[in-house]
Amino acid sequence: MSEWRTTKAKLVLRALLRNGWQIISQKGSHVKLHHPKYGNFMFGFHDNEELGHRMLTRIAKRTGLTPDDL
Numbered sequence: 065m066s067e068w069r070t071t072k073a074k075l076v077l078r079a080l081l082r083n084g085w086q087i088i089s090q091k092g093s094h095v096k097l098h099h100p101k102y103g104n105f106m107f108g109f110h111d112n113e114e115l116g117h118r119m120l121t122r123i124a125k126r127t128g129l130t131p132d133d134l
Contacts, residue, residue, distance in 0.1 A: 073112070
């Protein structure tokens, strides 16, 4: 069983920003983020979109996000 729970995209983006990610640019729902340790990451989800445990796991591998951050 995964430790990730289904979460709204806007809460995931907010958690990334709290963890040191900065918005470089945005066009519609696609937000380009940068972190000094992890580099660039494209976050392309609408605010009210539900992200499941598989997508959250993929995001975590690239961004260092943990379930406790949410």
